[in-house]
Amino acid sequence: xxxxxxxxxxxxxxxAEAQEYPALYDVRGVAADDVLNLRAGPxxxxxxxxxxxxxxxxxxxxxxxxxxxxxxINLGEQTAWASSFxxxxxxxxxxxxxxxxxxxxxxxxxxxxxxxGGTVTLTDMGFTERRYQEVWSGPATxxxxxxFGAVWQSSETRLSATLRREACNDGMSxxxxxxxxxxxxxxxxxxxxxxxxxxxxx
Numbered sequence: 001x002x003x004x005x006x007x008x009x010x011x012x013x014x015x016a017e018a019q020e021y022p023a024l025y026d027v028r029g030v031a032a033d034d035v036l037n038l039r040a041g042p043x044x045x046x047x048x049x050x051x052x053x054x055x056x057x058x059x060x061x062x063x064x065x066x067x068x069x070x071x072x073i074n075l076g077e078q079t080a081w082a083s084s085f086x087x088x089x090x091x092x093x094x095x096x097x098x099x100x101x102x103x104x105x106x107x108x109x110x111x112x113x114x115x116x117g118g119t120v121t122l123t124d125m126g127f128t129e130r131r132y133q134e135v136w137s138g139p140a141t142x143x144x145x146x147x148f149g150a151v152w153q154s155s156e157t158r159l160s161a162t163l164r165r166e167a168c169n170d171g172m173s174x175x176x177x178x179x180x181x182x183x184x185x186x187x188x189x190x191x192x193x194x195x196x197x198x199x200x201x202x
Contacts, residue, residue: 071087
């Protein structure tokens, strides 16, 4: 029977490797009067940090454990792990291009960027908002679906971005992110380069 368990673990691990992250998941198979425990590490021996409702949807998963049986998510300012048995992937399909909506942010200086369809909003540390229309977005030549570019423009200013599906940290918390962004902000006063992390924003 041990070889069956080992085989099941191998199949689960291979399935997890075949998936693409970050991704959105729904909780499934949890009783209506129960919750899905979130643990400090990938295993039942780790302490419970929190929980997800049995009907929770669009939970962002950063990536799987080595054996694919656990999925890493963000819980407040830290990361936690949920059993993959109770999670059902819903997307995105990265070969289709950048997902929408998408939320990015950075520090030093503080800024945030929200992409919803063909429109993006850039907010600076003074809470000044600038809105742009998407001119172009697509994968990097020869880069597969790991790297993407995007250009957003208004009547007077322009944003150019390089986004990569890779591990990213905000430098201020223990949260983990599955995308990084390098943003060039061009205005009449000059240009600046901003770096940060992105998450799938339901």
